Amino acid sequence: MLTIDPAGPGWRFTGNELRYLTEVLDNGFSAGADGSMVERVEALFAETMGLSYAIGFNSGTSTLHAAMVALGVGPGDEVIVPALSPGMCGFTPLHAGGRAVVVDVDRDTFLMDPADVEHRITDRTRVIMPVHLYGQVCDMDALMAIAARHGLKVLEDCAQCYLGTDPKGRIGGTIGDAGSWSFENSKHLSCGEGGIIGCDDAALAESIRKVGGLGFRNLTAASGKVRVDRDKLQDPAWARHDRIGYNYRLGGLPAAVALAQIERMRAFIDLRIAMGESFRRALAGSALLRPQATPEGAVNSHYTFAARFDGLDHGIAWQDFRKTFMSQGGDGIYAAWMPIHKEPAFRDTALAGARCPVTEWLQTRLMQFTTNQRDAAERDAQVDALIATLRHFGDTV
Numbered sequence: 001m002l003t004i005d006p007a008g009p010g011w012r013f014t015g016n017e018l019r020y021l022t023e024v025l026d027n028g029f030s031a032g033a034d035g036s037m038v039e040r041v042e043a044l045f046a047e048t049m050g051l052s053y054a055i056g057f058n059s060g061t062s063t064l065h066a067a068m069v070a071l072g073v074g075p076g077d078e079v080i081v082p083a084l085s086p087g088m089c090g091f092t093p094l095h096a097g098g099r100a101v102v103v104d105v106d107r108d109t110f111l112m113d114p115a116d117v118e119h120r121i122t123d124r125t126r127v128i129m130p131v132h133l134y135g136q137v138c139d140m141d142a143l144m145a146i147a148a149r150h151g152l153k154v155l156e157d158c159a160q161c162y163l164g165t166d167p168k169g170r171i172g173g174t175i176g177d178a179g180s181w182s183f184e185n186s187k188h189l190s191c192g193e194g195g196i197i198g199c200d201d202a203a204l205a206e207s208i209r210k211v212g213g214l215g216f217r218n219l220t221a222a223s224g225k226v227r228v229d230r231d232k233l234q235d236p237a238w239a240r241h242d243r244i245g246y247n248y249r250l251g252g253l254p255a256a257v258a259l260a261q262i263e264r265m266r267a268f269i270d271l272r273i274a275m276g277e278s279f280r281r282a283l284a285g286s287a288l289l290r291p292q293a294t295p296e297g298a299v300n301s302h303y304t305f306a307a308r309f310d311g312l313d314h315g316i317a318w319q320d321f322r323k324t325f326m327s328q329g330g331d332g333i334y335a336a337w338m339p340i341h342k343e344p345a346f347r348d349t350a351l352a353g354a355r356c357p358v359t360e361w362l363q364t365r366l367m368q369f370t371t372n373q374r375d376a377a378e379r380d381a382q383v384d385a386l387i388a389t390l391r392h393f394g395d396t397v
């Protein structure tokens with residue numbers, strides 16, 4: 001009997017992962033009595049999020065691309081994305097034949113600034129893509145109001161935000177037209193590589209599924225497997241594709257791991273929140289590090305713990321702080337990605353000349369601390385290292 005060592009690096013995969021993987025192979029990749037593994041993932045995810053439809057994908061980038069195509073983004077169309085987000089958020093509008101327009105972020109929440117969104121809308125804007133960075137939901141009330149005023153669609157990128165909620169208690173990803181999540185390995189839940197997208201609109205769900213599922217015409221909003229009369233299916237006159245599509249499907253083996261992970265979603269998120277809150281408590285009164293501001297009543301699901309390093313104003317180098325933290329037993333500190341418009345990949349696009357002053361300033365200061373510790377002992381070690389580092393640099397925490 002195969003097992004995974006709960007004290008080893010695979011500790012996150014000690015639920016039903018092996019059992020479901022075996023089921024997929026035992027069934028020869030055919031659906032078992034409970035349906036296919038992908039269908040089970042989609043059903044459980046939709047139920048957990050309170051969405052009508054969920055569609056499994058092979059990444060949280062392909063979800064965004066397929067959704068943009070399904071939402072009608074095409075040549076000349078603009079998609080508004082925050083400048084402070086990973087390159088994928090800039091690539092996907094290009095993949096759809098449109099282009100990304102970057103907007104600035106708020107200096108305290110680090111999230112898309114609705115006032116700047118309003119400024120950058122043109123008659124070619126089709127979609128606003130809020131990115132719920134670090135586990136925190138953007139100001140969706142303001143963004144939805146802007147979208148309604150201008151007749152735009154809203155695609156929420158929740159790759160980093162599982163069960164984060166806004167001050168009204170709404171789960172990120174369930175507020176706009178569609179919400180997209182990633183199962184890449186650093187995320188709250190992982191199957192190595194994978195993604196899922198959800199929405200409440202049947203026509204949109206069917207369209208997203210077809211774009212990601214090779215355009216097979218028998219696909220529906222609810223299912224990737226529709227039984228077709230064999231006499232029809234095997235007839236030379238059977239036409240299969242009613243639109244152009246990509247093969248972005250989630251495979252049975254990653255779906256098996258994803259299903260086991262979704263079953264334990266709450267527990268994984270609570271671990272990250274516990275680490276984030278411990279860091280936040282440790283920083284009370286710090287002059288050097290200012291945590292991502294979370295509005296009253298909102299829940300930050302802490303994909304990572306993000307903070308602005310104001311030590312630069314006190315003559316402390318970002319790299320020195322990181323080195324000291326690590327020498328005290330801290331995990332690494334990640335910097336924020338380059339602002340999208342500064343990435344070399346976009347040098348020949350319209351993005352190259354963009355200006356987002358808050359993002360450009362913030363990006364040189366942001367520090368992202370890991371939140372994937374497995375227990376209180378590991379969390380305490382990180383907090384102790386942070387406090388020792390702050391004191392080393394004269395902070396009065």
Ligand SMILES: Cc1ncc(COP(=O)(O)O)c(C=O)c1O
Nearest residue numbers: 059060061088157159182183184
């Ligand atoms: C905010 C954001 N959007 C999109 C993605 C893309 O997800 P994936 O790596 O699954 O393609 C990521 C993940 O790295 C992300 O952090």
